[in-house]
Amino acid sequence: MMNLIEVINVHKSFDGLKVLNGVTLSVSSGESLAIVGPSGVGKSTLLRIISGLDAPDSGVVKVNTKRISMVFQYSALLNSYTVLENIALALHDAKLSRSEKRDRILEKLKLVGLEKYEDYYPDQLSGGQRKRVSFARAIANDPEVILYDEPTSGLDPILSTLIEDYINKLSNKFKVASIIVTHQLSTVQRTAQKVAMLYQGKLVWEGNPIDFNKSDNPYVKQFVNAQVEGPIFSGLLE
């Protein structure tokens, strides 16, 4: 199995604040890695570095394909474009005819239950609807690597499952390599083969989802059981 994503000892600071302090991970084709961790630990920052949007201060990032896409945490749809046009942008270099493009877009919209919204503008959609359009846009051009920044946040449980099933289909059937940043433990359980927990700039735990659930690691335990008491954020309680 080929590693599509390799991250080796990545460091990143913002104005003296150390956010990533030596992160190393790899994801092979057809594999899904879930990254969890409390708010503000640098999950989005890590995705931005892997995607090439930001450069690490030090360390190596290798993505062995050009076909990479991303679901942004806050959707990042273009405001002045309709839903259809937004997805069409992802297909700008696809070798498809006009009508084939349109069919492809409608197919993806149908998949996320938004086929009637093709002419809507992003600000006419709810947060969850925007998230789904963002998902449709990310998968439109058959990527080999997809970085998901909270793909199921803001969605109801049924839609969450629908998206999770599709993430699985992409990795099983189309051998997509995924990194899924999520706060939803159900998403971890349903989509990931590997889980990593990011805390204080490092991956403090790595393993499979089953072990994740019953881990004795104090960080993981506190996170999985949603406890206020524990090593995470202990400063907040004082």
Next chain:
Amino acid sequence: MTEIAKLGKEPFMWLVELGGSFKIFFLAFVSIITGKFSKKEFIVQASKFGFDTLPVVAVVSFFIGLALTLQISKQLVGIGNTSSLGTSVAVSIVREIGPVVAGVMIAARIGGAMAAEIATMTVSEQVDALKIMKLNPINFLVAPRLLASLIMTPLLTVFAIYIGSVGGMLIAIIYVQLDPYMFFDSFRAVVGNRDILIALSKAFVNGALVATLSCTFGMETSGGAAGVGQTTTKSVVWAMLGIFLFNFLITNSVYSVGKVLDPAFVR
């Protein structure tokens, strides 16, 4: 960084920003020349440009035409030389007022909106989404706006000159009771190709300034909604400063060059 180190750096920040603007302008210009820019965006931007600015440019240049001619005619009536009213009004409107009024209104109306739009797109990661989709922001956002601005600003400048002159003529007819033909004869006699050239070169510079600064500052924005507001103000202020500065520089260089080439030109 400590506050003191920041202070030391601040005075030179504008130099860095100037360098950044030049780079963006150059890249967008290359994108226009090589035809890599988004044509669809260009059409959207160019039509928005016209619709948004035509009314304000018309109103402002009309009133400035009125006021300017009124002022000049007062002086000329005093020395009993109203026949040169057309000449004086023509030179000021074509060479100075038209380009500056159009430029300033475009900076306020279009530059502000452009900066706010690009800044919003930057802070809400829309520009990043473009990059992920392999759409180059220079080709997709900056070049179409620059080209729209380079085409529309000269057109609007000509329009401002025309409306301003109509305002001037109204004053000449109603207030000075000048024969409209006489006004326009002296107007036409003095406005040559070179005046048009001055006006148009100023317009090109203004158009380049507004689009380049708005896009550059827009793409450098950080800090959410407050950042967007700061960028908008900053773009408008810098564009206006640039417009006044280059307006003076061009006028000045035309006179110094004109003196050498054609003494009669410097009236």
